[in-house]
Amino acid sequence: MNILITGASRGIGAAIARRFATPGNVVAINYMKSEEAAEKVAAEVRAAGAEAIVVGGDVRNEDDLKKLAAVFPAGVDVLVHNAAIGVLKPWDKIRTGQWDLTLESSLRPFWLLTRLCTLNAGANVIGLSSMGSRQYVPGYAAMGVAKAGIEALTRQLAVELAPRARVNTVCGGLVRTDALNYFTDGPQMIAFAEKHTPMGGIASPDDIAAIVHLLCDPRARWITGQVIVADGGLSLL
Secondary structure (H helix, E strand, C coil), X not given: CEEEECCXXXXXXXXXXXXXXXXCCEEEEEECCCHHXXXXXXXXXXXXXXXXXXXXXXXXCHHHHHHHHCCCCCCEEEEEECCCCCCCECXXXXXXXXXXXXXXXXXXXXXXXXXXXXXXXXXXXXXEEEHHHCCCCCCEHHHHHHHHXXXXXXXXXXXXXCCCEEEEXXXXXXXXXXXXXXXXXXXXXXXXXXXXXXXXXXXXXXXXXXXXXXXXXXXXXXXXXXXXXXXXXXXXX
């Protein structure tokens, strides 16, 4: 399979790349800033028996998206939209440029890169969302809107791309990544989740990667247009 993952140099994206690192697969690892980090992930992918391609590019830039889409001229089997950059501020403190940056880094590529890629028959398109798309998180106004847009677009694309491709999104709860460092109340959020999550603790990047991989299994072929909440049951309380 040909697998293209945006924002795959660290965190959840890197975990997804490693999850698909099996013999016969070719994994394209996109990064924006750290080629060194991307090459480290690529080395792990190759060590597991898959081929790896490292591709720099800013998903906000249409020319860079075209370059990403051209990595697999024969077609993409799995397209994972993981990259995201956003502002974490109260709604009335967000500048116009920060609002636009947030939507341009996650919501727009979900639409545009999917359109630019040649999707093979049976392909899977996977988005990454978060619980801030459906409930209040301090400072998450812009990012919450972007993630909610991904969830809405998941349903639209699932119909328009059927039956050639399936489209689903994984909506994660707290995941232990560097992104938590950008929340002013991050330690309190972690403490609350560790105490109250029915399944115990918070997710690792590999927990989310495993769900992405599961959705791409041929046995899941009847699942499309769905947003899979993966938060260990915390949102049920």
